Amino acid sequence: MPGHWFSLPHGWCEAVAGGIMLGAAFGLFAEAGENKLGTFLALIGAGIGVASIALISKWLSKQEEFVAEYTSNPTAHKALFFFAIMAVHTFAEGVGVGVSFGSRPEKGESMAVAIGVHNIPEGLAVASVAVSHGQSVLTAMAVATAAAFPQAIMAVPAYLFVDFFSQILPIGLGFAAGAMMWLVLSEMVTEASESLGKKTAATTVCQLSPSSVPVSD
Numbered sequence: 001m002p003g004h005w006f007s008l009p010h011g012w013c014e015a016v017a018g019g020i021m022l023g024a025a026f027g028l029f030a031e032a033g034e035n036k037l038g039t040f041l042a043l044i045g046a047g048i049g050v051a052s053i054a055l056i057s058k059w060l061s062k063q064e065e066f067v068a069e070y071t072s073n074p075t076a077h078k079a080l081f082f083f084a085i086m087a088v089h090t091f092a093e094g095v096g097v098g099v100s101f102g103s104r105p106e107k108g109e110s111m112a113v114a115i116g117v118h119n120i121p122e123g124l125a126v127a128s129v130a131v132s133h134g135q136s137v138l139t140a141m142a143v144a145t146a147a148a149f150p151q152a153i154m155a156v157p158a159y160l161f162v163d164f165f166s167q168i169l170p171i172g173l174g175f176a177a178g179a180m181m182w183l184v185l186s187e188m189v190t191e192a193s194e195s196l197g198k199k200t201a202a203t204t205v206c207q208l209s210p211s212s213v214p215v216s217d
Contacts, residue, residue: 013132015196015204017082017125018188022205024089024122025177025184031096032173045174046181053085053179057187079133085183086126086147089176094151096173098158099166119148 032042093115101108123144130140158165184205192201 012192012196012204013128014188015192015201017128018184018192018201019205019207020121020125021086021180021188022184024118025180027118028089028092028173028177028180032170032177038170041170042174042177045171045176046178047174048171049175049178050182052175053182054186057081079129079135082129082183083126083143083147085176085179086122087150089180090122090148091150091154092169092172092176094154095158095165095169097151098155098160099162099169101155102159102162103166115151119151123148 029042029046032045033039097108097112097115100111126144126147127140130143131137135143158169189201189205192204196204
């Protein structure tokens, strides 16, 4: 657990989390692009995701003075923004697991294992950002767990109504991937570069990104 046995500077936390998130985003695109239609829908979803998150970020940036005045942590809104995007992404993953079980049980088992394994580095990413923004270890652990909770919630209805969810799944995966890529490239890499330098930040992100790409049949 970051912050318990060791402490990383804010820049390293942003770079590590950014690399893990970027890999997860590529994994979502790969899952959505099983055919040409899925790829097309995923790209549409990604465009919607980027536009939506950019508008939300612009609005949040105008609230910095309000946040600084009424909270002890002026960067709290950035941590909340990060958590919200990760929750949206796990929402889409839960749908993916449910659809996989509903369409082909053997595929669902491998998908569930792959998603479960890649939740480990994602949990590290969420906890690292929480700690770097001044949260305690217990709070970071709770936030990381809560961010993955939508997976369990959405897997059940996706399994029960597989025909409906299988049609919208590529758009949802693309939306989540686009939102995550925007956050990494426009916010996290920038913040990491300020303290680590552009070369170190970019190298760290690129080297860690493959670690969170789920591998399944």
